[in-house]
Amino acid sequence: xxxxxxxxxxxxxxxRAYWTLVLPxxxxxxxxxxxxxxxxxxxxLTDYNGGRLFGGKPVSFVGxxxxxxxxxxxxxxxxxxxxxxxxxxSVFGQIPLGFxxxxxxxxxxxxxxxFFQTMIYLPTVISTVVIGIxxxxxxxxxxxxxxxxxxxxxxxxxxxxxxxxxxxxxxxxWMYTGMYMIIFIANLxxxxxxxxxAAKIDGASEGQTLRYIILPALSGVLVVSAILAISGSLKSxxxxxxxxxxxxxxxxxxxxIYMFDKAFKGAPNYPxxxxxxxxxxxxxxSLIGLTKWVEHKxxxxx
Amino acid sequence: xxxxKDTKSIGARINTVxxxxxxIFFTVMAIYPLLWLVMNSFKTTTEFQMNKLGFPKEWxxxxxxxAWVRGKFPRLILNSFIYTGVTTVATLVFSxxxxxxxxxxxxxxxxxxxxxxxxxxxxxxxxxxxPLFLIINWVGLYNTSLGVxxxxxxxxMPMGIYLGTEFIKSIPDALVESARIDxxxxxxxxxxxxxxxxxxxxxxxxxxxxTGTWNEFMLINILxxxxxxxxxxxxxxxxxxxxxxxxxxxxxxxxxxxxxxLVFYLxxxxxxxxxxxxxxxxx
Numbered sequence: 001x002x003x004x005x006x007x008x009x010x011x012x013x014x015x016r017a018y019w020t021l022v023l024p025x026x027x028x029x030x031x032x033x034x035x036x037x038x039x040x041x042x043x044x045l046t047d048y049n050g051g052r053l054f055g056g057k058p059v060s061f062v063g064x065x066x067x068x069x070x071x072x073x074x075x076x077x078x079x080x081x082x083x084x085x086x087x088x089x090s091v092f093g094q095i096p097l098g099f100x101x102x103x104x105x106x107x108x109x110x111x112x113x114x115f116f117q118t119m120i121y122l123p124t125v126i127s128t129v130v131i132g133i134x135x136x137x138x139x140x141x142x143x144x145x146x147x148x149x150x151x152x153x154x155x156x157x158x159x160x161x162x163x164x165x166x167x168x169x170x171x172x173x174w175m176y177t178g179m180y181m182i183i184f185i186a187n188l189x190x191x192x193x194x195x196x197x198a199a200k201i202d203g204a205s206e207g208q209t210l211r212y213i214i215l216p217a218l219s220g221v222l223v224v225s226a227i228l229a230i231s232g233s234l235k236s237x238x239x240x241x242x243x244x245x246x247x248x249x250x251x252x253x254x255x256x257i258y259m260f261d262k263a264f265k266g267a268p269n270y271p272x273x274x275x276x277x278x279x280x281x282x283x284x285x286s287l288i289g290l291t292k293w294v295e296h297k298x299x300x301x302x
Numbered sequence: 303x304x305x306x307k308d309t310k311s312i313g314a315r316i317n318t319v320x321x322x323x324x325x326i327f328f329t330v331m332a333i334y335p336l337l338w339l340v341m342n343s344f345k346t347t348t349e350f351q352m353n354k355l356g357f358p359k360e361w362x363x364x365x366x367x368x369a370w371v372r373g374k375f376p377r378l379i380l381n382s383f384i385y386t387g388v389t390t391v392a393t394l395v396f397s398x399x400x401x402x403x404x405x406x407x408x409x410x411x412x413x414x415x416x417x418x419x420x421x422x423x424x425x426x427x428x429x430x431x432x433p434l435f436l437i438i439n440w441v442g443l444y445n446t447s448l449g450v451x452x453x454x455x456x457x458x459m460p461m462g463i464y465l466g467t468e469f470i471k472s473i474p475d476a477l478v479e480s481a482r483i484d485x486x487x488x489x490x491x492x493x494x495x496x497x498x499x500x501x502x503x504x505x506x507x508x509x510x511x512x513t514g515t516w517n518e519f520m521l522i523n524i525l526x527x528x529x530x531x532x533x534x535x536x537x538x539x540x541x542x543x544x545x546x547x548x549x550x551x552x553x554x555x556x557x558x559x560x561x562x563x564l565v566f567y568l569x570x571x572x573x574x575x576x577x578x579x580x581x582x583x584x585x
Contacts (some may be wrong), residue, residue, distance in 0.1 A: 013488075014488070017407060026400060026419075032434060033459075034422070036437060130559045133542050179578060260431075
């Protein structure tokens with residue numbers, strides 16, 4: 001005998017099941033992600049500065065005051081510039097290198113591919129904190145780097161670097177290239193091998209296969225990787241926080257550290273911090289939009 | 303194919319050798335710093351100052367003994383296991399429940415609810431950091447493990463929902479419908495049909511949640527201040543980051559901080575790389 005009697009009963013049971021399944025997860029998500037995101041934008045337009053959130057000192061809206069403050073702060077531009085460097089290294093360093101490694105491994109141009117892949121991906125899985133302190137000690141005046149340099153150039157003297165961001169960029173390249181390698185390998189595996197074989201039999205060279213078969217098939221993945229690299233670069237916090245803390249003299253600061261300092265160091269300025277994070281989100285979305293536009297404009301079929 | 307390989311020209315051979323050289327170079331670049339770290343964690347600080355690049359003359363364990371006790375590592379590791387375990391299980395349960403409803407129970411709200419989760423894939427931790435700090439304080443969860451766990455679960459949800467819904471959609475509707483005709487409730491269908499079938503994608507989501515939660519540093523750093531609640535990364539940063547001259551101990555602490563993820567990676571290599579590739583579908 002069927003358990004459901006009427007259509008109305010069935011509908012009601014269906015609705016009840018739907019909401020009991022969806023609500024627990026949705027409520028958690030709304031309260032820790034969706035609401036805070038909206039709240040952040042609202043805060044950036046107020047003069048709230050600590051104290052009880054609701055029912056405390058009255059909070060008033062001050063419009064775009066903090067955004068105005070931001071755009072005249074030289075440290076904002078310094079942080080922005082450093083972030084753009086990281087974006088550049090990610091898009092034009094990690095992605096091409098990752099692609100090269102994936103290509104070599106996927107086409108079986110070397111033996112022991114599994115070993116190479118495992119080792120090259122290894123840095124990506126380790127805690128950023130461990131990586132940051134490790135490299136900080138490695139590059140420090142007392143660390144291994146000056147010693148290593150002296151092996152090649154005995155007159156090498158450790159000095160205060162004129163490009164303090166260099167080590168940070170290097171570590172970012174070191175740490176995340178493996179991730180793009182893995183993404184590309186997974187997508188290379190989706191390409192029909194018989195097409196490549198057929199091209200080879202027809203006399204296509206390795207370069208021609210790459211140019212006319214593999215790259216066009218991967219254009220969608222390249223765009224996704226670029227988007228990942230851009231949003232990842234703008235988010236970078238842990239590594240720099242641990243490696244340099246933004247120093248010396250804020251020379252390696254990035255937007256997220258700039259924001260963190262405003263919110264949690266010294267006298268908190270929550271509205272300003274939220275103005276920074278809102279600007280970060282806007283930059284991220286516009287760069288992603290730009291990437292999509294470039295893809296749309298200059299071909300590349302998914 | 304065979305004879306083509308055997309008659310490789312000298313140019314092709316040089317190419318092969320060059321490819322090996324390049325691959326070996328990248329491999330050495332990737333693991334040398336880690337080997338350097340491990341090697342130096344077995345030297346006394348005095349030896350390190352005189353011998354920064356070579357093997358230890360004498361392998362000592364004293365750094366580990368010191369760091370383990372003074373860095374309070376047993377507590378940190380236990381905390382990290384709790385945070386990661388609870389977050390992963392809760393994320394799997396809640397996100398697959400909702401994913402099942404989105405994929406198999408028709409409802410007009412699905413478009414908006416599912417859409418709001420997908421937007422979550424693009425949101426950044428930075429944009430919620432300050433509000434979350436204020437809200438957690440306001441509701442009195444600052445410095446509690448619940449105040450860390452709830453945000454962790456919420457942050458991991460979008461990926462779980464996204465991958466879960468995609469996968470459950472691919473399960474034939476007929477399976478759910480025939481179970482309904484036989485009188486099974488949606489809950490029973492979820493437990494006895496969906497969960498077993500969705501196991502492979504659940505593994506992917508679990509692995510992504512484990513790596514993300516275990517390594518998370520920024521939020522827990524601002525949402526807690528008590529020693530008893532610190533996770534391994536925070537503990538390592540506070541302890542090892544503060545040791546600016548006691549290198550042996552610092553390196554030992556870093557190795558302790560590195561080992562759990564290393565073991566996890568080497569045990570689930572295939573699943574982890576599959577998860578990374580799956581996660582890149584977003585965007």
